[in-house]
Amino acid sequence: MPTPIVSNEPVCEIDLDAEGKHHGYVRIQFSSDRSAYGWQPVPIMSIKNGEGPVVVIIGANHGDEYEGVSIASGLYQELDVGDVTGQIIFLPALNAPAFYAGRRTSPLDETGEANLNRMFPGVQNGSPTEMICWWVTERLLPRTDVIFDLHSAGKSIDHHPSVKIRLIGDEAKDALQMRILELFGAPLGIVGDRVTETTLSSAAARHEIIYVSTELGGAGKIRPWIRDFAYNGLKRCLREMAVLPASLDLPPPEHKVALKAMQKGDQYIFAYKDGMFEPRVNLGDVVEDGQFAGYIWDLKAPWTEPEKLYFNKGGVVFCKRTPALCEVGDTLFFTLLDYEEQT
Ligand SMILES: [Zn+2]
Structure with a gap:
């Protein structure tokens, strides 16, 4: 057996x-x-x-x-x-x-x-x-x-x-x-x-x-x-x-x-630079297409202009990164559109 x-x-x-x-x-x-x-x-x-x-x-x-x-x-x-x-x-x-x-x-x-x-x-x-x-x-x-x-x-x-x-x-x-x-x-x-x-x-x-x-x-x-x-x-x-x-x-x-x-790809803002993320909008804010969203500051060259971030698609700000330090590839924001607009 x-x-x-x-x-x-x-x-x-x-x-x-x-x-x-x-x-x-x-x-x-x-x-x-x-x-x-x-x-x-x-x-x-x-x-x-x-x-x-x-x-x-x-x-x-x-x-x-x-x-x-x-x-x-x-x-x-x-x-x-x-x-x-x-x-x-x-x-x-x-x-x-x-x-x-x-x-x-x-x-x-x-x-x-x-x-x-x-x-x-x-x-x-x-x-x-x-x-x-x-x-x-x-x-x-x-x-x-x-x-x-x-x-x-x-x-x-x-x-x-x-x-x-x-x-x-x-x-x-x-x-x-x-x-x-x-x-x-x-x-x-x-x-x-x-x-x-x-x-x-x-x-x-x-x-x-x-x-x-x-x-x-x-x-x-x-x-x-x-x-x-x-x-x-x-x-x-x-x-x-x-x-x-x-x-x-x-x-x-x-x-x-x-x-x-649900969010789609064009509603995200990703980091394309390592640095310090400074959001300039709050969760729950309603933003327009192309609206200014925040900065990424250079950690070791504070005398340079920070990179400016913009929303591609507007909507309600649903998601925001919490830690200030960010790296290329991090999600910084995404927005949501009204349900009716998608159907
Ligand atoms: Zn979870």
């Missing part, structure tokens, strides 16, 4: 079919110099109460995006089993090794810069980040109806807060998604028209799962006004889906959403 060969695949400590409120870890096997027989802990929590939609709430898909961690953790602690119809699965720090390291990318994989959201569908017995992606693809997505993937740009970028959906051609699902854009309470609501290969969004698209993502600011910090409207907004969406009770008392959306289309 051949010797059985067993998998080293990720293992979820909690039973996702169990009714009630449970927490534990998805264990990612990782034999390291510090811990030969150890595993990396990815926190997971579940609240399940009978039949109904299965909603997954994800934070720290990128490890330096903190609003989603606070929102997912806070909501799990606030809710009782009796508040929920169906199931909410919480993964507050999906890219846990990156989150623990205070980094966007995981330092554990061979590259030292493993971007979880570029590694789907993952590998069963791969690197730690590949294994997290594999577990999500194979073990989580088949049981999921709706995902809220709470991003916020990370340390190098700041965003005017937004929520984004992608229409999928199903009348009922798309009506719910458009309602989610209104209910979330973000200033901007982006209607996507594509997904990028190897992202969680693309993995969800293959299962026709409703996938809602956000950019809740960024810059590697948590701002109360953003965290609070998003926390209320997520609960308003869950109430709309009847996962939380209709009787739940919540404020109306904090912002009237402005619908925007």
Whole structure:
């Protein structure tokens, strides 16, 4: 008889079919110099109460995006089993090794810069980040109806807060998604028209799962006004889906959403010079085609004129680089156009 060969695949400590409120870890096997027989802990929590939609709430898909961690953790602690119809699965720090390291990318994989959201569908017995992606693809997505993937740009970028959906051609699902854009309470609501290969969004698209993502600011910090409207907004969406009770008392959306289309290549300003980036517009400003955007100063020749930056395409300023120092190839800005203008 051949010797059985067993998998080293990720293992979820909690039973996702169990009714009630449970927490534990998805264990990612990782034999390291510090811990030969150890595993990396990815926190997971579940609240399940009978039949109904299965909603997954994800934070720290990128490890330096903190609003989603606070929102997912806070909501799990606030809710009782009796508040929920169906199931909410919480993964507050999906890219846990990156989150623990205070980094966007995981330092554990061979590259030292493993971007979880570029590694789907993952590998069963791969690197730690590949294994997290594999577990999500194979073990989580088949049981999921709706995902809220709470991003916020990370340390190098700041965003005017937004929520984004992608229409999928199903009348009922798309009506719910458009309602989610209104209910979330973000200033901007982006209607996507594509997904990028190897992202969680693309993995969800293959299962026709409703996938809602956000950019809740960024810059590697948590701002109360953003965290609070998003926390209320997520609960308003869950109430709309009847996962939380209709009787739940919540404020109306904090912002009237402005619908925007996804950015295209001509809406970016990239750095074509190493130096010190000085923005001269603010996030949320509405700018014209060709409008002045800022400077790049020469670090070692401050007596020379700085390079002037201009928007090619106007629109609302949605994305701005955070650190002042920049290098050729860095994204400095991009804008968004109104959704109607694109259709
Ligand atoms: Zn992100």
